[in-house]
Amino acid sequence: MTLGDFDLSIVSDGTYPLDGGAFFGVVPKVMWSRKAAADERNFITAGLNSLLIRTGKQNILVETGIGSKLPEKMAKVYGQPAKLLENLQAAGVAPGEIDIVINTHLHFDHSGWNTMRKGDRVVPTFPKAKYYVQEGEWRHAQEQHLRDAISYISDNYNPLIESGQMQLLRGDQEIVPGISVRVFPGHTMNMQAVVVTSAGKTACYISDLIPTSAHIDLTWVMAFDLSPIDTIDSRKRYYERAIPEKWLTVFTHDDAVPWGYIEKDNAGKITLRPAPAT
Ligand SMILES: [Zn+2]
Numbered sequence: 001m002t003l004g005d006f007d008l009s010i011v012s013d014g015t016y017p018l019d020g021g022a023f024f025g026v027v028p029k030v031m032w033s034r035k036a037a038a039d040e041r042n043f044i045t046a047g048l049n050s051l052l053i054r055t056g057k058q059n060i061l062v063e064t065g066i067g068s069k070l071p072e073k074m075a076k077v078y079g080q081p082a083k084l085l086e087n088l089q090a091a092g093v094a095p096g097e098i099d100i101v102i103n104t105h106l107h108f109d110h111s112g113w114n115t116m117r118k119g120d121r122v123v124p125t126f127p128k129a130k131y132y133v134q135e136g137e138w139r140h141a142q143e144q145h146l147r148d149a150i151s152y153i154s155d156n157y158n159p160l161i162e163s164g165q166m167q168l169l170r171g172d173q174e175i176v177p178g179i180s181v182r183v184f185p186g187h188t189m190n191m192q193a194v195v196v197t198s199a200g201k202t203a204c205y206i207s208d209l210i211p212t213s214a215h216i217d218l219t220w221v222m223a224f225d226l227s228p229i230d231t232i233d234s235r236k237r238y239y240e241r242a243i244p245e246k247w248l249t250v251f252t253h254d255d256a257v258p259w260g261y262i263e264k265d266n267a268g269k270i271t272l273r274p275a276p277a278t
Contacts, residue, residue, distance in 0.1 A: 001259075001275065003248065004198025006055050006178065009091045010250070010258040013048035013065025013113065014081020018253075020044045023211075025223040035214035046212070047255030048109060050084060051205050052091055053179065053196055058099040060179060061088075061126070062194045062205045063252065067112020069122070069155060074108070084113050085125070098126040100175060103133040103157075104207035105191040106141045110252070111156040114166075122155045124165055131160050132175060134183060135168035136190030148226065184209045184238060186231030187224065193238070203248035203259075209234055212254035216262055216270045239270070248275055 001008045020042045024032040036044045051062040068082045085095060103111045111133075116125045124131075138161065141152040160166035169192070174180040181192040187208040194205040208224075209231065210216060218235050221228040242249060243264055250259045260274040 001248075003196060003203050004178075004201045006053055006196060006198040008196070008203060008248075009052040009054075011050045011052050011061075011084060011087040011091055012255075012258075013050065013067070013084035013087075014079075015045050015047055015255045016066060016078045016081065016109070017043035018046045022223045024214075025221045025225070025228065027220050032214065032220070036212070045255055046253040047251075047258065048081070048084075049250065049252050049254065049258045051194070051250050052088065052093060054093075055176070055178065055198075058176060059093055059097050060100040060102065060176070061098050061129070062102045062250075063104060063110050063207070064101060064113035064125070066109050067114070067125075067156070068116055069112065069153070070108070071153075078109070095126050096128055098129045100179075101126055101129045101131045102175065102179075102181065102192075102194050103131065103137075104193065104205065104252075105137050105188045106133060106157055107151045107188075107208075108153045108156065110207070112153075114156045115159055122159050124160060124163075129165070131157075131166035132169055132181070133157065133166065134181075134190040134192050135170050137188060137192075138168055140188060140190065148224075151224075184234035186227050186229075186234045187222070188226055189230075201248075202245060203250060204238075204242060205250040205252070206238060207252050209238065210249065210251065212251050213257040213260060213272050213274070214254075216272055218270065239264075 020038040048065040053060040065084045070080045113125050115122045172182045178198050196203045221231045225231045260272045
């Protein structure tokens with residue numbers, strides 16, 4: 001898709017199963033099952049959508065999927081599709097041509113391909129890239145809190161911090177002209193969205209603040225979220241700009257509708273107008 005002078009592509013790391021109950025939090029199954037089909041174990045299929053932005057000067061990759069280093073136990077639960085590099089290649093970009101990687105947060109299903117194993121070493125998958133994440137997110141990951149330590153795999157980021165290849169941001173910031181990050185607390189307290197603007201058009205990789213097109217209702221919040229109240233407030237704040245300014249919203253975990261335009265109908269209901277595929 002073209003966005004002003006930029007080119008946007010969805011590159012997927014594959015799909016993985018997520019528990020439907022955890023995915024939709026307090027929403028009753030009779031309601032969410034109309035929007036997402038669950039299998040006999042109550043799992044639904046979630047996508048792993050990264051966003052490739054070609055500005056003409058730089059190649060920027062937002063998010064790096066599950067990757068290829070999952071511990072055996074986790075690979076059994078989630079599988080390990082590891083499709084990102086082949087899909088990147090299909091889009092015409094080699095790992096060595098990625099200039100910037102932005103992680104919205106450091107959960108294992110968002111930062112997996114930051115690094116890969118080479119023999120007994122862990123090396124950056126994108127050797128030339130500068131990586132960015134919020135400092136608060138990294139600090140929380142280091143904490144290894146009982147609530148969510150399972151979601152953080154330190155090999156995805158600590159080697160990059162030690163080598164200086166990953167930079168820690170404090171709050172909203174422009175990364176390169178037209179591409180900036182904005183913090184939206186809720187899923188984690190320092191999750192950042194990536195806002196892309198070119199020639200008057202805007203797209204936003206909103207990440208786990210609105211993980212799929214089935215989560216656009218303000219109150220349909222995942223059970224994973226550390227602060228559901230903040231998720232609702234952050235979504236409200238996002239819609240205040242994204243709806244009137246007709247931003248293209250990118251859904252990180254939607255395997256069928258990777259992006260679309262969020263709208264409000266005459267009755268005030270939030271709806272989605274899907275955008276054409278890549
Ligand atoms: Zn997450």
